[in-house]
Amino acid sequence: MLGFGNNRSSHRYLSYTDRFAVAWPDQLLLVARVLAGWTYLQSGFGKVMDPVGFAARLVPRGVPEWLGLIAPFVEFIGGLMLVLGIGAGYGALLLIAFTIAATYTSHLFWTFPEAQRGQQTSQFFKNVTMIGGLLALFVTGPGRFSVDRWLSRR
DSSP states (O other): OTTSTTOOSSOTTTOHHHHHHHHSHHHHHHHHHHHHHHHHHHHHHHHHTSHHHHHHHHGGGTOOHHHHHHHHHHHHHHHHHHHHTSSHHHHHHHHHHHHHHHHHHHOOGGGSOHHHHHHHHHHHHHHHHHHHHHHHHHHHOSOSSSHHHHHHTO
16 A cells, blocks of 8 residues: 555655655545536436436436436435545445446447447446546545545544
């Protein structure tokens, strides 16, 4: 782990950035939370404005209408939880479940025609990457600059 004893994350000639990570962990967690959360927040906001229309687009893909109606709110609220750092671990888990479901229903690239496969492949692996980032946020917690931390001190 960074910053503990003489352990370095990389070779001594490549580890100069370790000091940055050790000196600024809470600031970096804030940036990570806001970047990841903003992606879901802005995407969910558009869907929350028309949840019925969004659900109607998912029904032909085999998604139950009720699930299509709640998905926009899950995406929006999960994003807000990350941005603010309130229940951030739960928000990360919620968004992991959402992202897995969204990937399964919309981005199974191998099922698409060749002309769409490249775009869907990118979307699929972007979602895999987002899940990885969300897992990291779940493990590390929201950091010092969060509503969670503020509430824990009261």
